[in-house]
Amino acid sequence: MGKYILAINPGSTSTKVAVYKDKKNLLEKNIEHSSKELSKFEKITDQYEMRYKEIEKMLCENNFQLDIFSAIVARGGPVSVLEPGAYRINEAMVEKLMNNPLVDHASNLGGVIAFKLAEPQNIPAFIYDAVSTDQMTDIARISGMKDISRKSLVHALNMRAVGMKCAENMDKNYDDVNLIIAHLGGGITIAVHEKGRMTDLVSDDEGPFSPERAGRIPGKDLVAMCYLYDKDEMEKKLRGKGGLISYLGTISTLEVEKRIKNGDEYAKLIYEAMAYQVSKGICELTAVVKGKVDRIIITGGIAYSDLITSWIKERVEWVAPVEIFPGEKELEALAYGALRVIKGEERAREFK
Numbered sequence: 001m002g003k004y005i006l007a008i009n010p011g012s013t014s015t016k017v018a019v020y021k022d023k024k025n026l027l028e029k030n031i032e033h034s035s036k037e038l039s040k041f042e043k044i045t046d047q048y049e050m051r052y053k054e055i056e057k058m059l060c061e062n063n064f065q066l067d068i069f070s071a072i073v074a075r076g077g078p079v080s081v082l083e084p085g086a087y088r089i090n091e092a093m094v095e096k097l098m099n100n101p102l103v104d105h106a107s108n109l110g111g112v113i114a115f116k117l118a119e120p121q122n123i124p125a126f127i128y129d130a131v132s133t134d135q136m137t138d139i140a141r142i143s144g145m146k147d148i149s150r151k152s153l154v155h156a157l158n159m160r161a162v163g164m165k166c167a168e169n170m171d172k173n174y175d176d177v178n179l180i181i182a183h184l185g186g187g188i189t190i191a192v193h194e195k196g197r198m199t200d201l202v203s204d205d206e207g208p209f210s211p212e213r214a215g216r217i218p219g220k221d222l223v224a225m226c227y228l229y230d231k232d233e234m235e236k237k238l239r240g241k242g243g244l245i246s247y248l249g250t251i252s253t254l255e256v257e258k259r260i261k262n263g264d265e266y267a268k269l270i271y272e273a274m275a276y277q278v279s280k281g282i283c284e285l286t287a288v289v290k291g292k293v294d295r296i297i298i299t300g301g302i303a304y305s306d307l308i309t310s311w312i313k314e315r316v317e318w319v320a321p322v323e324i325f326p327g328e329k330e331l332e333a334l335a336y337g338a339l340r341v342i343k344g345e346e347r348a349r350e351f352k
């Protein structure tokens, strides 16, 4: 008999859910959350009940009872510095995800929701390739200020999955190639995958702005601004109300593209600036591997946009061939990871 897996992926603008029977995708749903809906919540953890109920409703509408699942697996939030792969969700992890994660991010809700669904049924719950997967080298951790160490917060799950796919298409192993992967979603991160390890990255506050994040902001102006707003307001300006939404009032790139088609020059300037900053982030990482880059990959929801990807391509394709993997393979990567764990092919780590 096949094993049923429930995979849950909360992103900043959506909650994606899938049901797999072994490697077969039986159902997949992308529940999108509008800027208006999300603005009702003070903190991301406050969105727990809303997202939990949407998942419950989706399962109920499609006649999936919880007791059929052999495992529930979620995108891992920035809970603490982690290795790639699977971690079993326990009370300690749920506590940390809700009350003291490395950053407030939608993916923190994944582990919490998975645990709450799984525990009453006695089903194992896992996170896989968490956002805080950390393979940075020592030299990459140096920030320039002794008090602050650079952190690895990155779209590890999708990047590693598309990185492996790209290597396979090249008839090579992921461990034998150098890739620079830019994930363009509600948040944007870029990482260099150096022979199978994410040795350095441009995180979502170190480089390009994104639909809802400010990215790198000139430090002196940022310090001055901290005297005008309280901590929560400042954090919201950087994450949630920064980037496209601060200039154009929307996190929807589809809406921005509609405005550009209708001749909105200001929308075009801002949107092209986002692509320009992504290109700079990609080129910054070429130094890590001394220019030896086999492929540049553009992935994530915004990679569906020909406009954005063509702007990036024209600035970076002198480095290496550019491949586009629109959307993400996160639900599949989650389900396949959990399947390997429950079949005993891979070991899940304990979270302490």
Ligand SMILES: Nc1ncnc2c1ncn2[C@@H]1O[C@H](COP(=O)(O)OP(=O)(O)O)[C@@H](O)[C@H]1O
Binding pocket: 010, 011, 012, 013, 014, 184, 185, 186, 187, 211, 251, 252, 253, 254, 300, 301, 302, 303, 304, 305, 327, 328
């Ligand atoms: N066909 C498309 N063209 C341009 N942008 C798109 C398209 N489809 C989705 N997007 C944009 O992708 C972003 C969401 O990407 P996604 O990877 O799903 O993000 P997250 O996981 O952070 O919620 C949104 O800004 C959305 O407007």
Ligand SMILES: CCCC(=O)OP(=O)(O)O
Binding pocket: 010, 011, 012, 013, 105, 106, 131, 153, 154, 155, 185, 186, 187, 188, 189, 204
């Ligand atoms: C912090 C890196 C992960 C991230 O930004 O994810 P979303 O794009 O889903 O918000």
